[in-house]
Amino acid sequence: MSTTVCDIRFADIQLLRYTVEGFSRLTLQQKLFVYYLSEASLWGRDILWDQNCRYNLPIRHMLESVYKEGPGSESQVSSWEAFETYMKRVWFANGIHHHYSMDKFQPGFSREFLEERLREIGYPVDKELMKVIFDPDFMPKRVNQADGDDLLQTSSMNYYAPEIKQTEAEAFYARMKKADDNRPPMYGLNSRLERNDEGQLVEHVWRSGGMYGPYIDKIIFWLQKACEVADSDQQRGVINTLIDFYRTGDLHTFDQYSIQWVQQSQDEVDFTNGFTEVYGDPLGLKASWEGYVNIVDHRATKRAQTLSDWAQWFEDNSPVDARFKKTECRGVTARVVEAAILGGDLYPSSAIGINLPNSNWVRQEYGSKSVTIGNLTRAYNEAAKGNGFHEEFVLPESLPLVNGQWSTQLDDLHTDLHECLGHGSGQLLPGTDPDALGAYGSTIEEARADLFALYYIADPKLVELGLVPDMEAYKSQYYTYMMNGVLTQLVRIEPGRQIEEAHMRNRALIARWVMEHCDAMQLVEHEGKTYLQITDYEALRPIIGQLLGEVQRIKSEGDQEAARRLVEDYGVRVDAGLHREILERYKALDLAPYKGFINPQYRLIHDTKGRVVDVEIVYGESYDEQMMRYGKEYSIKD
Numbered sequence: 001m002s003t004t005v006c007d008i009r010f011a012d013i014q015l016l017r018y019t020v021e022g023f024s025r026l027t028l029q030q031k032l033f034v035y036y037l038s039e040a041s042l043w044g045r046d047i048l049w050d051q052n053c054r055y056n057l058p059i060r061h062m063l064e065s066v067y068k069e070g071p072g073s074e075s076q077v078s079s080w081e082a083f084e085t086y087m088k089r090v091w092f093a094n095g096i097h098h099h100y101s102m103d104k105f106q107p108g109f110s111r112e113f114l115e116e117r118l119r120e121i122g123y124p125v126d127k128e129l130m131k132v133i134f135d136p137d138f139m140p141k142r143v144n145q146a147d148g149d150d151l152l153q154t155s156s157m158n159y160y161a162p163e164i165k166q167t168e169a170e171a172f173y174a175r176m177k178k179a180d181d182n183r184p185p186m187y188g189l190n191s192r193l194e195r196n197d198e199g200q201l202v203e204h205v206w207r208s209g210g211m212y213g214p215y216i217d218k219i220i221f222w223l224q225k226a227c228e229v230a231d232s233d234q235q236r237g238v239i240n241t242l243i244d245f246y247r248t249g250d251l252h253t254f255d256q257y258s259i260q261w262v263q264q265s266q267d268e269v270d271f272t273n274g275f276t277e278v279y280g281d282p283l284g285l286k287a288s289w290e291g292y293v294n295i296v297d298h299r300a301t302k303r304a305q306t307l308s309d310w311a312q313w314f315e316d317n318s319p320v321d322a323r324f325k326k327t328e329c330r331g332v333t334a335r336v337v338e339a340a341i342l343g344g345d346l347y348p349s350s351a352i353g354i355n356l357p358n359s360n361w362v363r364q365e366y367g368s369k370s371v372t373i374g375n376l377t378r379a380y381n382e383a384a385k386g387n388g389f390h391e392e393f394v395l396p397e398s399l400p401l402v403n404g405q406w407s408t409q410l411d412d413l414h415t416d417l418h419e420c421l422g423h424g425s426g427q428l429l430p431g432t433d434p435d436a437l438g439a440y441g442s443t444i445e446e447a448r449a450d451l452f453a454l455y456y457i458a459d460p461k462l463v464e465l466g467l468v469p470d471m472e473a474y475k476s477q478y479y480t481y482m483m484n485g486v487l488t489q490l491v492r493i494e495p496g497r498q499i500e501e502a503h504m505r506n507r508a509l510i511a512r513w514v515m516e517h518c519d520a521m522q523l524v525e526h527e528g529k530t531y532l533q534i535t536d537y538e539a540l541r542p543i544i545g546q547l548l549g550e551v552q553r554i555k556s557e558g559d560q561e562a563a564r565r566l567v568e569d570y571g572v573r574v575d576a577g578l579h580r581e582i583l584e585r586y587k588a589l590d591l592a593p594y595k596g597f598i599n600p601q602y603r604l605i606h607d608t609k610g611r612v613v614d615v616e617i618v619y620g621e622s623y624d625e626q627m628m629r630y631g632k633e634y635s636i637k638d
């Protein structure tokens, strides 16, 4: 059953299905564990929608009411089609702003059309919601990272009450930090910052009985069910501590949970559930909700485990100042897994590698757990086969290299290196504030992990360990990485815009910095088109090592000014002419730059006495069926 490619396309999106091959080999108890955790993963969806923008949920409820009733007899076909596209985009982005560019969607239908359709179905027309949807200048961006702006006032995310200024919020959190605390909780992670009646700033904490309480109670309910069928006492302990955190909102409990979670790594089924990544907050403090469940892939895990067994060797030999290295690499556990369900900020668009926890001191003292999600990569690769992308953008002389038999394997290896070793490497100097890089922190952290991966993917050690066949294989990875950084990732950016997302800034930063510092890599023109040319691959590695050393220094010392210069000089700006060319060439290929996934469905099978005898996995659901069902089954309307 491999129905990965499904033909759902709209706007800049293509949807794929992923299959969960490992599910069938689980015991009934383990299948139930997956089922209960899946429910816990789906119940946080509306939390994320509200975090992304405070208007998202009322807008979705309104749009879904219209969608459910269909076009109506008087509607223009073109208006209805534009409405469907808008609905699908909003679903995909978990809100009214693009999931990647963060720009507000511009509807392709008129305000009159929507208001008329609402009146026809008897749904109240809300002036404020109309303004949010149709006024392009109101809440234009979910997360604004532009240097010099008040990042809170210019971002529409819902992590801070609307009137709160960046300087106030920063001062509020700066006051919480104690200079002598070596194990600080991640202040601000699980709350919305608001102003009380006396005008003081206060945190509205996300917990049972607090903000998002009804949803968190549902999550707790399903976690408790999962606890009853957990494989081990250790796993039960992890879940109970998480429940404790959801009840109290105490961030020290969250750290305890993270420590237990990172130490628990032997079970067949594992999960993430909670307030996790901070990319949605321009200040990088507050975490969006995400949840997913995974099943270990034993064979592929062996490959990743080999890397982490050698973690200390990689750390010792990295081109980084000795003061910034870890003297003892602890517990980098690496697994290759299959996703069984994706929820919250991992759905429908998902990461393919995840390394947690995010707390610096927990990572330093207890290590981190790194996963590569193999069945998602598989789905991407199947969808990309023969779509003409490489033929268009790779310099003809480099095409055999890039399409060589090892290139897919090298992509996986890059992800493993990035996740299991890159993020886990290095250390802060004593006294360095982990948030010292401010808005540049995420980009610098991603650059660090990518540079570590790029540096080592060309190391003879990998041949020795049997992970790559020879000292030629890495070249395809160097070519595609750099091509993406200087050229092809521009297809994800609207004309006239700059690079804003942290991972993209990181790739641009690395590729352009290397190009500026290395004669062996340049842009060339061939038959009127721009290509990347690399004339000497071996010359690239020391340059990559040099940048890795600098980026690690910036992180270890908390050198915000150097971070700012590096990111602003290399990671942000877009050459308008080149951008236009790349967009035109890309458009001619008719491909979707963003992909996401439709989840499978899990169903309990009962016998005649009503006992559960099996859990069935079903793949057939369509995109809009799934979205409408989630909206109905995992939503609490007040």
Ligand code: ZN
Residues within 6 Å of the ligand: 418, 423, 446, 449
């Ligand atoms: Zn990363």
